[in-house]
Amino acid sequence: MNKVILLNNRPEGRPQLSDFKFIQEEKPQVQDGEILLATKYVSVDPYLRGRMRDQKSYIPPFQLNEPISSGIVAEVVDSKNDQYKKGDHLSGMLAWKEFQTSTGQGLNKVDPTKAPLSAYLGVLGLTGLTAYFGLMDIGKPKEGETIVVSGAAGAVGTIVGQIGKINGCRVIGIAGTDEKVAMLKEKFGYDEAINYNTTTNMYKAIRAAAPDGVDVYFDNVGGTISDAVMANIARNARVVVCGAISVYNETEIPMGPRISTTLIKQSVLMQGFTLGNYAARMGEGIGQLAKWLQNGQLTHAETIVEGFDQIPQAFIDLFDGKNKGKMVVKV
């Protein structure tokens, strides 16, 4: 038999376990031209929350009573396709199923001898590419500038900070526990880190850490943390709008201070993006990230949860910041 996870309800507010449904189906048989894939590692990501809403976005919403999908590394366990053989590993967008068939279209071969399989969902996958293109292409960091990263201890944030350091910048992280703050400074080379849960005045804390203002703001969270950063924004700053996890579970339109006058006075650029914008440049990004990883300039953090059944809970835990670095489920 074959376990599958369906979207049971569209979450209202914070997702709950009851929004997901486990079913058993027959293990599929490969047809000519197909391969049978066994799921090995499953990526859970904040952006999936958006796909659980029934609204138009850059990717279509998940359908009720249909399997959820996300980034997955799987192993070929049967093949009727000449391009793939048993034991190959592939990465791409796949369904939350223990086993599934595929023609291989849209999937990429990954090499477990070059990096751990889970890295292809993180630093060498969508996460690393998001950090790379967001910071380099929109943030355009210049040596000596100050970068602030919100959600700094998350999957993308841990990589952004390191790329900032590689580019000769001063890097300040914002995270939610003292343990994460320590990790950012000790493991990922952040110059400063601020615990927003224990800091009463974030505006002043950021001003103290970045007295000349924030030249690049890489925003993973939105909300009041971003308000405090924007109040410290430097002239000609770039704001990389990557994520807004603080508002993904809101059921009403979130309100906040209007930013037009700040953007004008300081000549600030804000750019929202999704990785799809860089589809033609994935090879460049992976190549650069792999090089940094190999020469030791880039390290990565993972929170690995074990067991197919734990996928929904791991996803929910993202909204409580229970992950350090990339949250991955090992099947």
Added chain:
Amino acid sequence: MNKVILLNNRPEGRPQLSDFKFIQEEKPQVQDGEILLATKYVSVDPYLRGRMRDQKSYIPPFQLNEPISSGIVAEVVDSKNDQYKKGDHLSGMLAWKEFQTSTGQGLNKVDPTKAPLSAYLGVLGLTGLTAYFGLMDIGKPKEGETIVVSGAAGAVGTIVGQIGKINGCRVIGIAGTDEKVAMLKEKFGYDEAINYNTTTNMYKAIRAAAPDGVDVYFDNVGGTISDAVMANIARNARVVVCGAISVYNETEIPMGPRISTTLIKQSVLMQGFTLGNYAARMGEGIGQLAKWLQNGQLTHAETIVEGFDQIPQAFIDLFDGKNKGKMVVKV
């Protein structure tokens, strides 16, 4: 004697006549190297409201009991400087005085035979340049795209729309009276115009006018009008954040819907700017605007108020939208 207008109080909310003070001083005498200037046309602009606040910005605030300054065209009436002779006309940032001396530094000669003197404060001045660089450099309009302009009947907006048409775009204006709406369509070539004062659902009105979404939003006003435009923003849109007159008189921090998720989902770029960013490219801008003006592709609108004493009231009237096109005071 020589009339001078000082900042009497920093306005609270909407500026009032009592925030300004008229004084009489001795008419100045020219020293060696100086010229005596008689003020001819005075530009009043929404951004001056920002300089009346005591806060850091891209230009220093006006000081209490000191003269206010803005864009002015003046005539040389006495000269002890070889570079200037009586009858020359100069344009630049000057004080709200009937007469003042200058070395000429920072001022540009203007030619009254090539365009009316007031045009050098409008279409061939800071206003035209703001429209030109904002739309061309940030908005990057492509043929067939849809541009929405807020404050469309104002000084900058009337020019932005025409440059949009020159670039082959569909142009939609937002303004506050039926008369302005008619003017936008009849005089400035706007394809559509919406009266926000008589439209109950701006979101739907914009959607009807721009069913494929808004590719470029040139924003002069901010506030709820911008909220309705942003709810119709197209994928890969550019938002030119030029002004926010709707909030300039606010005494508390204005609140509105957070836009991070919109920026991400639609991969939107927002860029605030001031003309100072383009200081090195003024010649290019003036040259292009003059060419369009000469070949009839660009027309301009002015609201000319007569009398030095009317300068404060003309400035206040901007916030009630009493101007069509550029508001100028003829002395």
